[in-house]
Amino acid sequence: MPRSARIDIPNLLQHVIVRGIERRDIFLSDDDRWDFRNRLQKLLLEMDVDCLAWSLMSNHFHLLLRPTRTPLAPFMRRLLTGYAVSFNLRHNRSGHLFQNRYKSIVCDEDSYLLELVRYIHLNPLRAGIVADLGALDTFPWSGHAMLMGKIVLEGQGINEVLRYFGPGVSASRRTYREFMADGVLQGERPDLVGKRSGASGGGCPASDRRILGDENFVEQLKTEECLHQQLRRPMSIESIVATIADQYGVAPKAIASKSRLPRTLDARAVVCYTAVEEGHTGAEVGRVLGMTRSGVAIARRRGEEVLARIESTAEFQHDTRLDSTN
Structure with missing residues (x-):
């Protein structure tokens, strides 16, 4: 069955998920994680892409991105191919590192931004990589530690997220952390990773797993995508x-x-x-x-x-x- 074309229009919030080929590990050491984080930071700044959340697991990673100047595809190509070559050289291997193409889900920002921030940042805790929320506060491979002021990743939009939790950095961080604590027991959220939810559960519509939003958002997005495709003239x-x-x-x-x-x-x-x-x-x-x-x-x-x-x-x-x- 042919794969659906990505919806790739600048200024749309996108939940990106990338897995290792055959679900193999793509981060074998902290050297790998530092390399990936440095590449991510460089490209966020160079290509004017907003990053609202991120987490590195062992065999996959999550990014919550909003490209502002170009579509998402050039950013992801440079990030993935650059890291794959570096990884292969470091570990004396060859061949593909990632499974197929990356998965991207266009999201209704008004309804899902904060839920996605929480879901993505809680991934290391749900997977047992860290023991509790206190350990997640200083975990260097997730954007949560950045929001808590423990690490630095230039290009991550901490102010954009914290402003939802009130004025003042200290107060907003406390409220944000309470929000994270409330989500610890939520468990998996299939709707946030492009899987169909129940008829009344919202999330990705049964007809299109590329989109996270209600039917009004879907219709608005399809109209915008149609216009975008009409305006875009691919190079011959x-x-x-x-x-x-x-x-x-x-x-x-x-x-x-x-x-x-x-x-x-x-x-x-x-x-x-x-x-x-x-x-x-x-x-x-x-x-x-x-x-x-x-x-x-x-x-x-x-x-x-x-x-x-x-x-x-x-x-x-x-x-x-x-x-x-x-």
Whole structure:
């Protein structure tokens, strides 16, 4: 069954969940966690993405994000590919680190922001990683400690969250912590992670697990998404080929040829990855490059790895046109 396209529009609150491939651990040491946290902080500031909550588990992580300048996809691509390459080098491994694509749920901010902050920040406690709320207060791998003033993550919107709990930082922190304590016994919240809830339970509508909100929010969002898609004009495949060819110093016709030269293979793979990310189908890309749809899919995966490797070694100046909404 085809996967639903993400709803990816700037200024929407999104609950992002990423799991390790085959549910394997993606954080093996504090070095891994520091690396991820540093990358997250850098990208939040560089790409103007608001972060309201986050928590790192062993085999997955949660982020509550609001991209303000661009869609979420470029941010997540840079975060995940950069971390995966660094992780593989650190642990002498190869291959994919994450399970499929990340999961993102667009959320009605008015109704769910605080519930999501609490749910995400209580994850380490529910999983038994920390013993109690006191230990969570200083746990360095969750945004709760940031809200409690125990750690620093530039880019996390602590003031935006604390303002819901009253004026003054000290008083609002006390009220926020009481709010967290009230949620300790709540247990799992399937509605907050994109699972269907009961008919009267709110949460993700039965027809669309990509959305957390009531029917009015769903209808408003679908109208906005339709308008956004009408305004967005993806870069043509031919333009992508020309841009990547220029960056790699190869002829555009070489990318569409059967050449097996390493530099041309890399360029072709990056074209496949970029074109699909821009919204073109594998069949459309294949027609331009003279490839089968399965060949495009294989090249696309290789292109993601090529970009991650290049980005990790800072040898590639990414053309911002390929991350824009045009």
